């Protein structure tokens with residue numbers, strides 16, 4: 001019974017839309033699951049794998065590791081996948097990105113070289129801790145491949161001169177701490193700013209934010225161990241970080257944070273070598289990165305090569321001439337980057353993840369469920385999320401989740417150290433006779449900071465700090 005046709009990956013890839021049929025592959029076989037899509041218990045998430053292999057998606061959803069799931073799949077088998085060997089390896093070239101790691105196919109890619117991608121919103125809030133594979137990735141340069149055996153972290157600016165640590169020194173000489181922290185790129189939700197008036201930068205949706213656990217040594221423990229004391233503290237103001245990723249001129253990615261944040265007992269700044277309980281993945285800074293909880297993603301330097309304790313901020317482009325906010329009235333002719341401070345702590349943020357703008361819901365449904373995330377910078381805890389179905393005229397308070405277990409079951413973090421996001425959810429009766437809903441969310445943090453109601457007053461030429469009420473229009477049909 002070897003009568004099934006053999007298909008190339010190219011042929012499978014073409015079947016990626018309902019009109020052309022939905023094909024997927026699994027362990028060398030090809031399946032036409034077009035008729036299964038509408039009855040899939042996990043809803044239209046199945047479409048994320050259209051034209052692709054199921055394995056990486058099922059790795060995210062262990063619910064598929066069951067006999068009866070494979071039985072269902074087997075009914076849709078239509079062919080065999082042709083083995084294609086060594087195709088990618090053959091075209092290795094002078095391309096500096098040729099050694100970038102493989103990435104999860106669910107990611108929405110904003111730019112391939114350098115690699116920048118976010119999770120599809122609907123997947124993002126399926127887990128409280130974002131799986132590393134779909135954690136947003138923001139690289140300015142090719143991923144440097146670092147040999148952990150020869151890796152050295154240099155520290156300058158301490159009384160004893162330059163220090164050089166191996167990965168083993170970092171792991172064995174200092175207590176290991178684990179911190180849960182959400183990272184957010186300053187450009188998260190930039191695409192909404194771009195709709196108001198064009199901005200410069202990657203067109204991020206709402207998912208340039210993710211939550212992870214990070215393990216490593218406290219930066220302050222390391223600096224104290226190598227001689228940090230009153231003598232240094234009297235002069236220094238900043239801690240600079242340099243990555244091992246470099247541009248063609250040999251300039252490394254760099255950033256800095258205030259010394260007070262780095263040395264604070266409540267700052268929880270980590271030299272992390274693990275993410276979600278495993279070695280850091282290549283995209284997230286293997287073997288060591290800085291985690292600066294509560295502070296914009298850009299200061300969380302990956303592939304950390306050097307730390308400099310200094311009177312000055314980092315002189316890098318990313319500290320001086322980027323990642324700063326300006327007035328909506330400032331344009332590229334008038335902007336003076338020296339006039340604005342570098343972004344550190346981020347403002348309060350929230351977004352809706354389970355409803356897409358322009359989508360529709362069934363009139364027969366009696367209620368609508370809205371889900372999303374909320375987070376604030378500087379360790380300020382999100383205390384409340386308000387949700388409206390009518391563009392902000394009437395409001396409902398959402399239920400908050402602060403752990404993988406759901407509900408608010410985990411104890412609150414100490415005041416000022418709420419580094420991780422909250423997920424939220426609410427089910428509201430569908431208003432009678434409504435033809436369209438304007439679903440809105442806004443969060444309130446522990447300082448009673450809340451989000452501005454629209455984008456125009458916070459528009460800025462670089463498209464950063466976009467934290468207006470998130471608004472999603474949904475048709476009722």
Ligand code: HEM
Pocket residue numbers: 024033036040041042043045046047048049054057058061063064066068069072073
């Ligand atoms: C649940 C089949 C592809 C996401 C399920 C279940 C089945 C199934 C039978 C119910 C399992 C149970 O509860 O016992 C399939 C088949 C697929 C496919 C045959 C491929 C053709 C995908 C893909 C994704 C996905 C690609 C995500 C990207 C989910 C989720 C659930 C689920 C999230 C759980 C829904 C819930 O919360 O109850 N799938 N699936 N599935 N599937 Fe799939």
Ligand code: MTE
Pocket residue numbers: 135136137138139140141183184185186242243244245253283284285296297298299300301302303304
């Ligand atoms: N560190 C280095 N060395 N190089 C980089 O390009 N990007 C920064 C920061 N650290 C970057 C870096 C930016 S802008 C962000 S938002 C975060 O890393 C993203 O971290 P992630 O890719 O682990 O999500």
Ligand code: MO
Pocket residue numbers: 138184185186187297298
């Ligand atoms: Mo970023």
